[in-house]
Amino acid sequence: MEKPTVSSASLVEPATRSQFQLLRERRFYPLFWTQFGGAFNDNFYKSALMMLFTYGGVERWGLSIDMLNNLVAAALIIPFFLFAPSAGQYADRLDKARVTRVIKLVELAVMVCAAVAIIRGSSAMLLAVIFATGIQSACFSPLKYAILPQHMNSEELTGANALFHTGTSLAVFLGLIAGTLAMQWSSGQWLVAAGGILIAWAGWRFSRAIPPAPALPDAPAIEPNPLRQMARTMGYARQNKTVFWCLIGVSWYWFLGSVYLTQLPNFTREVLGGSASAVTCLLVLFLLGVIAGALLCEKLSRHKIEPALVPLGAFLVGVAGVALALAGNSFSPMQEGDSLLSVMQLAGKPGFWAVAAAVLALGSSAGLYTVPLQALMQANARPEFRAQVIAANNVLNALFMVVAAIFAVVVLGALDFTIPHFFMLTMALHCCIIIVILVREPVFLKRLNARFFARAKTPQEAGE
Incomplete structure (x- = not known):
């Protein structure tokens, strides 16, 4: 892995300090x-x-x-x-x-x-x-x-x-x-x-207070044609296999985020029978989960870039997504004339707590999944065109969000799926995408095995 360029700013031994000191x-x-x-x-x-x-x-x-x-x-x-x-x-x-x-x-x-x-x-x-x-x-x-x-x-x-x-x-x-x-x-x-x-x-x-971040002398020349530049940008993204599959993984995160944040209000109203206050409650839980999962990455990675967190986070996303679909499917469909329930009224239903826990877990798992991908992509991209690799990521993110919108229209509209069934189909697709990423880029599973499953060597074995 290529070590990122370090500025002239004074550095403190990172293994002994909190990430919040950066603030x-x-x-x-x-x-x-x-x-x-x-x-x-x-x-x-x-x-x-x-x-x-x-x-x-x-x-x-x-x-x-x-x-x-x-x-x-x-x-x-x-x-x-x-x-x-x-x-x-x-x-x-x-x-x-x-x-x-x-x-x-x-x-x-x-x-x-x-x-x-x-x-x-x-x-x-x-x-x-x-x-x-x-x-x-x-x-x-x-x-x-x-x-x-x-x-x-x-x-x-x-x-x-x-x-x-x-x-x-x-x-x-x-x-x-x-x-x-x-x-x-x-x-x-x-x-x-x-x-x-x-x-x-x-x-x-x-x-105005951001320290200088100068260009490298071998940065590629400017390409004035936007179509050619688009092709060149995507070519840079494909030069490094790890970087490319990190981009796909991050873009898949945006696909999932688009699906769940777009459908959560309608899921709350049509499936749970909840009012606007219930929507706000679930959105806050999702936000808190994402923040908790992202901040937990530094602790779990032991102050380094840890690819092992990616399959772990992806697995937990799948578990939480299936749990949310099952919890939502346990609610009786709303009947015409039923009044919407406030978050306090919904809290009296046992099924709502399962939904709330699944939403919180989904957010935290997503945060745990995406942060290591972002760091790994930045560290492995060649410094002379790192910004163009990130631009390629932005293009892919936007493309995946557009596909997510089309996917929702087709499945919920043309195929007439219920939202819980739509969530379950999304998790089936999630499993397929993650399997492809893990097979095409073995570093994630290798690090997962070394980090969590490899048997520790005895002192005698280590000496050998």
Whole structure:
């Protein structure tokens, strides 16, 4: 495994310290809060826009609410196909910290435009701004994950990725909640306008403290043709077998996340008979699980990159996913006229506790599964085009999320599956994907055997 480049920042012996100490070090915390603000703003503005469309705050052009919300989702995903590969090559050719500051200035300008759009209530401007935020995110994502290996050593990379994953998950959740709550006030448009600008300004201020992350002298030349660059980016991703299967594994995580986070509200309403408070409860449990699983990686990996956690996490995801499907299938179908139950009323049903435990376990298993994949991919990607490899990951992530949406439409719509049966089918597909990854890249099972199952040698055997 290639050791990541270490910056000139002073390093402390990582095996004797907590990952949380990174939050006090200049080589990590400015980047952490920069990406936290960006993820928060994207979802803050997105949820506010969906509230405007849902409750008639702006012109809908005769389109349904579902169609408009799908347009918003598409405007955030499409830029990753169009711009991430080109952004990755510039990240490899230039100082990543300097490019980050430029991108955060662009975000500040976009949020000023967003303020004008949301106060005027212009649907066209609102959609244009959400597309612009998608472009900004697509350009920033290769940078932030390519900077980490330059500022961290290999023993810190798992902990740094765990904190990044935790921060991003929190920012997404808090942004969605804040945008929804803000639009419930009479002055909601002004709150969103001012909040978006303030968060963007804070992100730019933090970005100015990110230490330099210079390009390597042998970084590939710029390819101006975006189609050729897309092909070159995917070619870089396939050069290293471990890196490629890590990308597939991470993208599968986003497939699962898209499936469960999209269907959980409908699952709560149609299967459990729960109200909005029950949906919020399950989403919070899933979030807490993801955070716990991600942060646990540093402890279980013993301050190093540990591929053994990937099959362990994948197995636990399968167990939790099957448990959720079975727990949901134990509920009686809702009848017409039945009233929705609050989370407190649902808590009186034994089956709800099984659902809650499965959702919590699913989140923690997913966190345990994805963080080592991210760290392993960063450590093994060649430094001179690491950002382009991460850009390839962004493209695959977006592709898998689109496939997840189509998969749900076909199975739940055309095939008329119930949601618990849909979850069970998803877990069957999960098993197939994980088996393919483990067979094609043996390092995961080899490390699993060495880490958890190999018989410890006696002192006499060790001497031999």
